[in-house]
Amino acid sequence: MGTRAIKLTSIVFICSVGLGYLLFTSPIAGSAAKVEQGRRNRTTPAPQSKNVKPPAVNYSKFSHNTAQHKLACGSCHKFPTANWDKVRTGEAAFPDVTDYPQHPSCIACHRQQFFTGAQPVICTVCHTNPSPRDSSRHPFPNPIEIFNASKDGQNAVSEFGISFPHDKHVDLVGEYKTNVNPDRRFISVSFGQDKPAKPEPPQPRAEESDPKSCVVCHKTYQPQGDADEEYVTKPPKNLAEDAFWLKKGTFKTNPTHATCFTCHGQDGVPPAATDCATCHKLLPSAQQAQLAGAHDDFDPKLAAAMGIKDKLTLEKWSLRDTAKFRHEWTPHSALSCTSCHNLATLDTLDKKTRAQVKSCGGEGTGCHIEATTDGILNLEVDKKRTAPAFECTKCHVRNGKSPAPEDHIEAMQPAKAK
Ligand code: HEC
Ligand code: HEC
Ligand code: HEC
Ligand code: HEC
Ligand code: HEC
Ligand code: HEC
Ligand code: HEC
Ligand code: HEC
Secondary structure, three states: OOHHHHHHHHHHHHHHHHHHHHHHHOOOOOHHHHHHOOOOOOOOOOOOOOOOOOOOOOOOOOOOOOHHHOOOHHHOOOOOOOOHHHHOOHHHOOOOOOOOOOOHHHHHHHHHHHOOOOOOHHHHHOEOOOEOOEOOEOOOOOOHHHHHOOHHHHHOOOOEEEOOOHHHHHOOOHHHHHHOOOOOOOOOOOOOOOOOOOOOOOOOOOOOOOOOOHHHHOOEOOOOOOOOOOEOOOOOOOOOOOOOOOEOOOOEOOOOHHHHHHHOOOOOOOOOOOOHHHHEEEOOHHHHHOOOOOEOOEOHHHHHHOOOOOHHHHHHHHOOOOOOOOOOOHHHHOOOHHHOOOOOOOOOOOHHHOOOHHHHOOOOOOOOOOOOOOOHHHHHHHHHHHOOOOOOOOOOOOHHHOOOOHHHHHHOHHHHHO
16 A cells, blocks of 8 residues: 555544534535636635634635745745656756645644634645545646646735846856756856857747846747737727837836746755745735736726737736837837846835836837927926816826826936036
């Protein structure tokens, strides 16, 4: 008899004890039916006892923000998980966290939740159809490509932001090659360096960036390339000339563990792969709540009207202050990334440092900012001044309804001083 069978037996035991517990303490059965409703959108807690007021705790949705969950990451996340070489295979495989934490990381505190009812609600944090015989699990959020394509991934919002010091990676050169497993592809991220030590895997479309290294981590997402169709979804036939419909090549992608762990692997450059918290920073729940519904330049109703279902597109749009800015548009793509993004001040946890409105032309380059109302920013600010109800629509979907921010006014000063 293998260990698996032994484990199964213990789960059967756990569950029958759980059922006994339920029968003795609560005449209300029904948590099994509750489980059926699915874990991520369930809001009402399972009934526990007639006399004891049920705690308003949703055991189907795990949060890292719960005080008692703020433990060392490794107390729950084992590195690597057993399935790391099955989730990614062959050349693409590397030791990684690609599965849920195991039972022992929860049991000590959640004995009661684990032992309650035939199908305890807490099981659904990880399992699709929890039972003593069924260990099938939801896709784990890593690798993110697989997760995003799944139903669970659709509405999931990460509780973490990524802390990545661009400036510290600026001067990296090939000397770190020695720290990297020679069997694995080395990624060169020296900004403005010559060539990667080994060729990149074939890209769907050759892409350039200046500085060259940005493209290692940020690719144009769903580029239009040479295709005729410029929109991400089919627009209505009668789309007005100035009306907004999201275009391909608007967003840039982010890197994943596949890139970071070439250098920061288990025995690589610190932070090591196991130092999760150096790269992942827990966002306050309030900050997370702001990402729900219409906010900044994102309107979920408009996105739905456009028929956009792609997770990454929705996520990227939801983080935009200016949804209409398209990276792939030729004048933009011909510019150096650093003409709009200031690496010295870029803080990946503070979106206000991402791109400044003055990079739209404020430093005397013209384009959208001039000395006169020839510049679209000048024109819109002017119109807003005369009629506060005026909506700035050139660069914005929602933000243009607000008063003009201070940095928009300041951005026009250098051009005027000329
Ligand atoms: C008490 C156990 C526990 C601890 C401690 C813990 N995690 Fe998790 N983590 C989980 C569980 C359970 C999930 C799956 C949650 C889900 O799918 O809803 C998860 C999912 C995640 C995810 C994917 C979901 C998301 O919000 O992006 C990330 C990233 C993550 N953990 C990082 C960390 C980091 C970094 C730390 C340390 C700062 C940490 N975890 C500490 C239990 C834990
Ligand atoms: C150190 C103790 C501790 C550990 C370890 C722990 N929890 Fe919790 N958990 C709590 C406490 C305390 C709460 C608050 C509600 C309560 O009192 O039950 C909670 C709440 C929850 C909730 C309700 C939503 C939330 O996050 O507040 C879920 C779901 C949950 N835990 C799942 C898990 C899972 C799954 C694991 C293992 C991966 C785990 N917990 C590990 C103590 C712990
Ligand atoms: C924090 C995520 C998590 C929660 C909560 C959880 N499981 Fe699991 N479960 C796992 C993982 C991961 C495995 C695979 C363990 C392994 O490979 O050793 C597993 C394995 C299993 C298995 C296969 C047998 C075994 O033990 O390996 C069964 C059956 C099972 N779980 C049932 C349950 C039931 C029933 C509950 C609720 C009482 C539950 N699990 C709660 C993550 C979880
Ligand atoms: C080694 C990988 C790597 C390289 C190379 C890299 N970046 Fe990044 N960049 C990141 C990561 C990681 C993030 C944070 C992503 C996230 O939040 O998930 C990021 C975020 C950003 C953001 C968004 C910041 C925000 O607040 O949302 C901008 C803009 C950016 N990078 C520009 C650049 C430019 C320009 C270059 C080239 C000079 C560059 N990056 C090179 C890894 C990289
Ligand atoms: C003409 C100015 C400009 C240039 C050139 C430019 N960007 Fe951006 N970038 C922006 C603006 C504006 C945003 C969105 C800011 C917002 O809405 O908050 C942005 C956003 C981003 C983001 C966040 C994800 C997204 O798409 O919203 C990344 C990453 C990024 N740029 C990387 C790059 C890289 C890499 C290059 C060079 C290949 C580059 N950018 C060139 C202006 C520019
Ligand atoms: C080419 C190798 C290489 C790659 C790829 C790489 N890094 Fe680094 N990283 C380094 C080196 C070297 C340092 C140490 C730099 C220093 O301390 O000046 C470092 C430092 C860091 C630090 C710690 C900075 C500090 O304040 O101590 C973080 C966080 C980090 N990297 C995150 C990332 C993330 C996230 C990725 C993937 C998006 C990544 N790195 C990809 C080589 C790399
Ligand atoms: C060297 C930096 C670094 C370390 C160390 C690291 N991660 Fe990540 N992780 C990243 C980056 C970058 C992403 C991609 C984020 C994105 O897509 O915006 C990521 C993505 C993830 C995801 C996919 C879901 C998400 O939030 O995007 C999970 C889950 C995850 N990491 C868990 C962990 C755990 C658990 C550890 C520790 C065992 C860990 N990571 C260590 C940089 C790191
Ligand atoms: C040429 C493009 C462009 C035009 C025209 C423009 N904006 Fe912006 N706007 C941006 C960019 C880029 C950002 C993000 C960077 C920043 O905040 O400086 C932004 C950010 C914003 C924000 C969110 C940031 C904050 O500080 O709250 C608001 C609100 C906003 N703009 C309102 C307006 C209004 C009102 C007008 C018309 C008077 C206008 N914008 C015209 C490009 C533009």
